[in-house]
Amino acid sequence: MRLSILIITGSFILFSTFLIYATSIYLKDLEYRSADRSVKEMKMLYETTPINTISEREIYSNLFDNQRFILFTANGDEVYQWPVRGEALFKLTEEEITNGSTVTREFDGEKYLVSTERVQSNYWNGYIAVIHPLKEYYTVLQMIVIIATLVGFISISFTSVISFFFSGQMVRPIRRFTKQLQDVENNGFSERLNLTTNIEEIDLMVESFNTMMTALESSYNSQKQFVEDASHELRTPLQIVQGHLNLINRWGKNNPEVLEESLDISIVELNRIQKLVEELLQLTKSEKTEPLELTEFDVNEDIKARIEAMKKIHPDYTFILNLSKKPIYLKMSQYQFEQILIIFLDNAIKYDTINKTIKVSTFLDKYKHRHITIRDSGIGIPVKEQEKVFNRFYRVDKSRSREQGGNGLGLSIAEKIIEANNGSVKIESVEGDHTTIHISFPPR
Numbered sequence: 549m550r551l552s553i554l555i556i557t558g559s560f561i562l563f564s565t566f567l568i569y570a571t572s573i574y575l576k577d578l579e580y581r582s583a584d585r586s587v588k589e590m591k592m593l594y595e596t597t598p599i600n601t602i603s604e605r606e607i608y609s610n611l612f613d614n615q616r617f618i619l620f621t622a623n624g625d626e627v628y629q630w631p632v633r634g635e636a637l638f639k640l641t642e643e644e645i646t647n648g649s650t651v652t653r654e655f656d657g658e659k660y661l662v663s664t665e666r667v668q669s670n671y672w673n674g675y676i677a678v679i680h681p682l683k684e685y686y687t688v689l690q691m692i693v694i695i696a697t698l699v700g701f702i703s704i705s706f707t708s709v710i711s712f713f714f715s716g717q718m719v720r721p722i723r724r725f726t727k728q729l730q731d732v733e734n735n736g737f738s739e740r741l742n743l744t745t746n747i748e749e750i751d752l753m754v755e756s757f758n759t760m761m762t763a764l765e766s767s768y769n770s771q772k773q774f775v776e777d778a779s780h781e782l783r784t785p786l787q788i789v790q791g792h793l794n795l796i797n798r799w800g801k802n803n804p805e806v807l808e809e810s811l812d813i814s815i816v817e818l819n820r821i822q823k824l825v826e827e828l829l830q831l832t833k834s835e836k837t838e839p840l841e842l843t844e845f846d847v848n849e850d851i852k853a854r855i856e857a858m859k860k861i862h863p864d865y866t867f868i869l870n871l872s873k874k875p876i877y878l879k880m881s882q883y884q885f886e887q888i889l890i891i892f893l894d895n896a897i898k899y900d901t902i903n904k905t906i907k908v909s910t911f912l913d914k915y916k917h918r919h920i921t922i923r924d925s926g927i928g929i930p931v932k933e934q935e936k937v938f939n940r941f942y943r944v945d946k947s948r949s950r951e952q953g954g955n956g957l958g959l960s961i962a963e964k965i966i967e968a969n970n971g972s973v974k975i976e977s978v979e980g981d982h983t984t985i986h987i988s989f990p991p992r
Contacts, residue, residue, distance in 0.1 A: 900926030
């Protein structure tokens with residue numbers, strides 16, 4: 549019982565402290581806004597009205613109760629202070645006059661907000677200041693503290709009496725709660741609390757805990773997926789760079805043409821890696837990332853460039869190009885389009901290890917839809933598996949994919965890129981014969 553009272557007392561003190569702190573921040577923000585609003589309204593008055601026509605009534609109407617207004621020259625000399633109450637009570641330093649902000653200042657044991665602004669107009673060139681008293685703010689805050697203390701004392705006293713009679717009933721569900729927490733600790737993120745006590749506080753705690761665990765699990769899975777996606781996307785350009793470095797090591801040292809060509813392609817692929825890393829890092833910051841740069845380019849030329857790069861690292865494969873005679877223009881991120889090609893070409897190479905023949909075609913249909921097909925002569929995909937191949941982490945042949953380093957992400961990534969650019973993709977395959985990827989984009 550004593551522990552329960554101590555916990556309730558501590559919880560109430562923490563809650564009250566937070567509530568008072570949050571309230572004080574809110575109230576002080578209101579005071580700052582009042583001072584800022586008054587000084588801006590006074591600034592507008594002195595910018596738009598001849599100074600000799602400004603009456604005390606106009607000054608009064610632009611100020612809140614008990615605020616004071618002071619007018620200064622451009623040199624910081626005081627010209628006028630309202631309301632006029634004999635000798636000026638408020639003396640500001642030159643820094644306070646010219647800083648153009650709102651600061652806290654103490655005069656004769658009372659705290660005030662001093663808000664200043666520079667005025668430059670045809671009617672006045674100098675500074676204005678509004679002195680905003682904080683006495684009411686501290687009075688309200690003091691009342692809140694007193695009320696919170698009284699309410700706390702009464703609540704804790706009442707709770708202590710209730711706890712005396714119901715401490716046993718409260719301890720039992722807490723023990724069950726602790727036991728399930730230990731199970732969650734042992735079993736990981738997937739475990740959830742399954743506990744109903746009919747005690748609102750504990751049930752709310754269980755619900756909040758389960759919500760937190762769901763968020764943590766989602767965050768963990770997102771980070772894990774991020775690493776896998778990044779690894780998958782970086783592998784092919786790194787292989788290209790590695791292939792050309794090996795080429796330079798073997799023949800490029802004494803062959804300037806091979807050296808220059810390999811270096812050029814390696815630089816292009818390294819730039820691609822840099823762009824990919826930047827894009828993936830953007831995905832970890834926010835769901836609302838800036839859109840990628842859209843450019844209009846010739847699909848056929850991009851395909852030729854990708855195929856040339858693939859030939860360097862897969863010289864034993866035959867690549868057949870059946871491209872349309874006329875250019876096919878597409879407006880999207882050129883980098884993303886190259887990602888699509890790399891993913892599908894890499895996948896075709898993976899599963900065509902015997903015939904080693906890849907055919908890439910492009911054409912425009914009568915409705916001006918842009919079509920791209922990538923066909924391999926590999927192992928094919930069973931009909932019942934074809935609907936699942938675009939799912940993340942799905943592999944038709946899991947053991948074969950593991951041997952080849954696949955992780956089941958490539959096709960899913962490619963599909964999302966295509967759909968994000970209003971395109972569509974489908975697979976047509978005959979097991980043991982071929983697989984064809986059909987990509988289409990609507991008319992421009």
